[in-house]
Amino acid sequence: MKSIRTRSARAAIVALAAGSLVLTGCSGDNGNKNTKDQSKSKEDAAAQSKPVQYADAAGSTGPAKDVKGATPGGTINVYLQSDLTHLDPGQIYVSDAGQFSNLIHRKLTNYQEDAEGNLTVVGDIATDSGKSSDGGKTWTYTLKDGVKDEDGNVITSADVRHTIERLYSKVIFDGPSFVQTWLSGSDYRKALPDGPYKGKHLPDTVLETPDEKTVVFRFKKAQPDLPQALAMAGYAIVPEKQDTKEKYDKAPKALGPYKLVEYKAGKSMKLVKNTNWDPKTDAVRHQYVDGYDFSSTVEQASQTKRLIADQGEAKNAIQFTTSVDPAQIQDVVSDPKVNARTIKGYQPYVWQLNFNMDRVKDKKIRDAITYALPNAAIVQTDGGKYGGEIAGGLMAPTLPGYDPNYDPFGKQKKPNGDLAKAKELVKEAGVKPGTKISYAYSNTPRGQKQQVIIKDTLGKLGFDVQAKEIDSASFYEQIGKLNNGFDLYATGWGQDWSSPSTVITPVYDGSLIADGASNYSHINDAKVNELIQKALTEEPEQAAKTWEEAHHRIVEEINPAAPMYYSKQLQLFGSNVGGARYSTNSSYININDLFLKKP
Amino acid sequence: MTSPIEAEDATASVALDEKPAAKTTAADAEAPVGRSPGQLMWMRFKRDRTGVVSAIVVILYFVIALLAPVIASLYGKNPYTLYAQEPEYPFLLDDFAMPTGSFGGVSGEFWFGVEPTLGRDVFTMLLYGMRTSLYMAVALTVLSVGTGVVIGMVSGYFGGKVDYWLGRITDFFLAFPSQLFFIAFMPVVTALFVSPTDETPTYLRAVAIILVMWFLGWMGMARLVRSSVLSLREREFVEAAKVSGASRWRIVRKEILPNIVTPILVQGTYMLPSAILSIAFLSFVGVGFVEPTPDWGRMFAIGAKIYEQDPAFMLFPGLALVIFVLAFNLLGDSVRDAFDPKTGR
Numbered sequence: 001m002k003s004i005r006t007r008s009a010r011a012a013i014v015a016l017a018a019g020s021l022v023l024t025g026c027s028g029d030n031g032n033k034n035t036k037d038q039s040k041s042k043e044d045a046a047a048q049s050k051p052v053q054y055a056d057a058a059g060s061t062g063p064a065k066d067v068k069g070a071t072p073g074g075t076i077n078v079y080l081q082s083d084l085t086h087l088d089p090g091q092i093y094v095s096d097a098g099q100f101s102n103l104i105h106r107k108l109t110n111y112q113e114d115a116e117g118n119l120t121v122v123g124d125i126a127t128d129s130g131k132s133s134d135g136g137k138t139w140t141y142t143l144k145d146g147v148k149d150e151d152g153n154v155i156t157s158a159d160v161r162h163t164i165e166r167l168y169s170k171v172i173f174d175g176p177s178f179v180q181t182w183l184s185g186s187d188y189r190k191a192l193p194d195g196p197y198k199g200k201h202l203p204d205t206v207l208e209t210p211d212e213k214t215v216v217f218r219f220k221k222a223q224p225d226l227p228q229a230l231a232m233a234g235y236a237i238v239p240e241k242q243d244t245k246e247k248y249d250k251a252p253k254a255l256g257p258y259k260l261v262e263y264k265a266g267k268s269m270k271l272v273k274n275t276n277w278d279p280k281t282d283a284v285r286h287q288y289v290d291g292y293d294f295s296s297t298v299e300q301a302s303q304t305k306r307l308i309a310d311q312g313e314a315k316n317a318i319q320f321t322t323s324v325d326p327a328q329i330q331d332v333v334s335d336p337k338v339n340a341r342t343i344k345g346y347q348p349y350v351w352q353l354n355f356n357m358d359r360v361k362d363k364k365i366r367d368a369i370t371y372a373l374p375n376a377a378i379v380q381t382d383g384g385k386y387g388g389e390i391a392g393g394l395m396a397p398t399l400p401g402y403d404p405n406y407d408p409f410g411k412q413k414k415p416n417g418d419l420a421k422a423k424e425l426v427k428e429a430g431v432k433p434g435t436k437i438s439y440a441y442s443n444t445p446r447g448q449k450q451q452v453i454i455k456d457t458l459g460k461l462g463f464d465v466q467a468k469e470i471d472s473a474s475f476y477e478q479i480g481k482l483n484n485g486f487d488l489y490a491t492g493w494g495q496d497w498s499s500p501s502t503v504i505t506p507v508y509d510g511s512l513i514a515d516g517a518s519n520y521s522h523i524n525d526a527k528v529n530e531l532i533q534k535a536l537t538e539e540p541e542q543a544a545k546t547w548e549e550a551h552h553r554i555v556e557e558i559n560p561a562a563p564m565y566y567s568k569q570l571q572l573f574g575s576n577v578g579g580a581r582y583s584t585n586s587s588y589i590n591i592n593d594l595f596l597k598k599p
Numbered sequence: 600m601t602s603p604i605e606a607e608d609a610t611a612s613v614a615l616d617e618k619p620a621a622k623t624t625a626a627d628a629e630a631p632v633g634r635s636p637g638q639l640m641w642m643r644f645k646r647d648r649t650g651v652v653s654a655i656v657v658i659l660y661f662v663i664a665l666l667a668p669v670i671a672s673l674y675g676k677n678p679y680t681l682y683a684q685e686p687e688y689p690f691l692l693d694d695f696a697m698p699t700g701s702f703g704g705v706s707g708e709f710w711f712g713v714e715p716t717l718g719r720d721v722f723t724m725l726l727y728g729m730r731t732s733l734y735m736a737v738a739l740t741v742l743s744v745g746t747g748v749v750i751g752m753v754s755g756y757f758g759g760k761v762d763y764w765l766g767r768i769t770d771f772f773l774a775f776p777s778q779l780f781f782i783a784f785m786p787v788v789t790a791l792f793v794s795p796t797d798e799t800p801t802y803l804r805a806v807a808i809i810l811v812m813w814f815l816g817w818m819g820m821a822r823l824v825r826s827s828v829l830s831l832r833e834r835e836f837v838e839a840a841k842v843s844g845a846s847r848w849r850i851v852r853k854e855i856l857p858n859i860v861t862p863i864l865v866q867g868t869y870m871l872p873s874a875i876l877s878i879a880f881l882s883f884v885g886v887g888f889v890e891p892t893p894d895w896g897r898m899f900a901i902g903a904k905i906y907e908q909d910p911a912f913m914l915f916p917g918l919a920l921v922i923f924v925l926a927f928n929l930l931g932d933s934v935r936d937a938f939d940p941k942t943g944r
Binding site for chain 1: 679681683684692693694695696697716717718786795796797798799885889890891900901904905907908
């Protein structure tokens with residue numbers, strides 16, 4: 001998953017609710033005090049980090065626990081900056097559509113989140129989070145009774161089969177490919193080129209549906225993460241009878257509590273209650289409000305202004321996946337009344353300055369740049385303290401196994417970089433002053449500012465920095481090319497679910513280097529690759545240790561990318577909206593529990 | 600401001616004027632000695648207080664822009680250093696990356712405050728930004744005026760087919776939506792000259808901006824000059840020069856050009872401030888100068904985003920630009936009035 005601004009989180013995140021509470025508490029203070037409080041929030045966050053639990057049948061039965069004080073009725077207004085990328089579940093990999101998916105689509109499994117933000121994977125249309133056998137190679141799901149689509153058709157195992165098989169066809173090109181790859185290998189499309197549309201199906205040795213209610217997945221290797229993968233929006237159910245192929249992207253059929261009744265591309269959307277959704281079958285979602293009105297033309301700055309003002313329709317409004325405009329953060333957090341209407345937490349992204357390892361071959365130079373980077377100043381370009389936090393390593397605070405004290409480059413002590421040490425390393429590496437180094441950046445206001453800082457720093461080290469702006473829309477495409485011709489480029493990456501496997505594998509596995517792949521630094525280290533392969537098949541607890549070993553080796557011994565900062569989440573909602581809180585699962589506002597105080 | 604018309608040329612044109620008698624009497628009434636139109640203009644201009652004040656302001660701007668590095672070194676700061684990162688200024692920016700001090704961080708150290716986020720000095724950014732804007736605008740105006748005058752003169756003087764085709768070409772260029780064209784072509788022009796991995800040098804950006812804006816900046820002047828020349832070329836003194844065997848070049852240079860200096864000068868003084876605004880506009884929308892070249896347009900772009908949090912950052916470049924454009928426009932008015940009192944308000 002790429003950065004927020006392009007392709008982003010279907011994220012599952014381990015608890016940071018305590019962290020956000022502390023932030024709320026200290027927001028009234030200013031200056032020096034904050035630094036202390038912040039470190040405290042990190043410790044608390046670490047204490048809260050627990051691995052995701054898998055629930056049994058009892059935990060997966062509906063209805064979902066009532067939200068305190070919730071009243072039914074009313075319509076919530078939703079502000080979007082632009083249209084959702086996709087509505088067809090198979091195509092959904094981006095966070096805004098993922099958030100939307102939770103309202104209308106249903107999956108085999110889903111995340112349930114308690115008040116502290118601890119996550120449990122429960123069965124969604126399945127009775128539990130999945131029964132594994134054969135050492136994790138076989139997973140069996142049984143479907144709940146009474147799950148229907150919006151037209152009243154009962155969902156059967158054939159629909160689940162159809163959902164998986166249609167991902168093999170050319171109709172689907174933008175969604176996640178985890179489960180397909182696990183089932184049929186990386187060239188999975190060859191296994192079923194036309195999907196299920198021409199009457200062919202996957203063999204029972206891969207996907208078996210012995211009766212109307214049972215689905216069996218059979219993998220070649222153990223896949224302990226399957227329940228979490230199936231909880232991604234990309235694996236939501238598409239009923240066989242309702243599938244309209246390409247057209248489904250504009251008119252999906254709902255299984256969840258709301259259904260789409262009006263869709264004006266690029267303008268607005270209207271959701272109303274889905275009467276065929278039975279709360280008894282759903283352990284996570286609620287149906288408090290009568291509907292949602294989406295307007296997809298409200299800019300970030302204007303969203304923030306409207307919600308700060310809190311007048312008229314804005315009282316019933318929420319920010320969906322947009323965060324507070326960085327320029328207005330001060331106005332939000334310094335006014336206690338407005339600050340009370342925010343949700344705070346982390347985003348799953350680590351912003352890092354990648355070294356192109358094909359070009360910057362000397363580790364001493366990479367280390368020197370890492371030491372020299374003034375992380376504190378770089379965070380300032382993204383909204384300051386409420387926009388991000390100095391990163392020590394390359395694993396975000398939202399990942400299990402995140403260690404707040406891991407700081408091999410001493411960024412906590414010297415947030416503005418250690419120039420003396422960096423200069424020493426540059427000298428040892430024998431770099432002549434005036435050596436050209438090319439730095440590509442995305443041509444956005446933030447990119448330009450970061451460029452000034454990075455260019456300034458590298459200039460102090462004696463490099464002749466060639467800063468090259470790249471159009472922000474094609475930035476990831478250009479630096480994703482193997483032969484991109486640049487030495488340095490900053491990227492942000494976030495997890496797909498709360499496991500390091502969705503970060504370390506795509507970004508640091510040397511066997512995945514390819515044009516357009518996300519291993520932007522082209523790191524290819526035999527030991528790291530080996531550790532990744534090992535961790536992928538291990539049980540969670542053991543895997544955590546292997547991931548940590550891999551992470552430490554990457555950061556300390558290879559250093560393919562200088563950590564810059566972890567980005568934070570800050571969203572506003574209207575004064576009449578109840579049940580709003582940070583979701584550690586989506587890293588946005590928790591969409592499942594919302595209601596209107598006075599409908 | 601000295602007269603653009605040299606005394607000897609002016610006398611020649613006065614002598615050839617259709618109403619020499621009337622002018623001489625007017626001059627006689629004022630003073631015993633004869634004055635050239637240039638001297639008359641200068642006299643009238645000196646009496647126009649608005650004009651003189653505007654002229655002083657404009658000259659001051661040019662002097663400050665020229666001396667920007669000197670002033671900056673006396674002041675002890677430069678527009679490139681990120682002062683928020685320097686150890687001697689630990690508390691320039693707060694947690695929200697906004698200046699800590701009141702009114703945008705204005706202090707004895709930083710006269711016009713500190714830039715939010717990066718912590719650069721606003722005063723020197725403004726000085727150097729002024730230099731960027733003025734240099735660019737002067738270069739652009741000179742080029743556009745030159746092109747416009749040449750094309751207009753050729754078109755007006757030769758007439759016939761030449762006039763027809765040059766007129767159509769001018770129409771064609773006038774039909775371009777200029778601002779959209781700038782936005783679309785700036786990246787293309789820069790890409791033409793630089794390898795995709797190298798940084799675009801600042802001078803090249805400047806050249807590209809000037810090229811693109813020159814391309815669509817000369818038509819107004821060409822039209823104006825053409826119409827003036829058209830009315831002049833049938834006049835008796837031109838006929839007389841033709842009859843007496845003067846070469847075309849001499850007629851254009853000695854007979855026609857001195858008589859259209861006034862509209863050229865007036866139009867030129869209007870073009871310069873509008874060129875400054877256009878260049879600022881390019882940087883404002885992100886296709887002009889990029890960081891770290893100090894530039895007014897980019898300062899406005901930043902200021903526009905944070906005007907609620909840090910109004911001071913918008914204030915200084917805003918005031919500077921408004922004063923300059925106003926002064927230059929008023930100066931243009933005064934120059935026109937001084938040259939041609941009959942059209943006065």
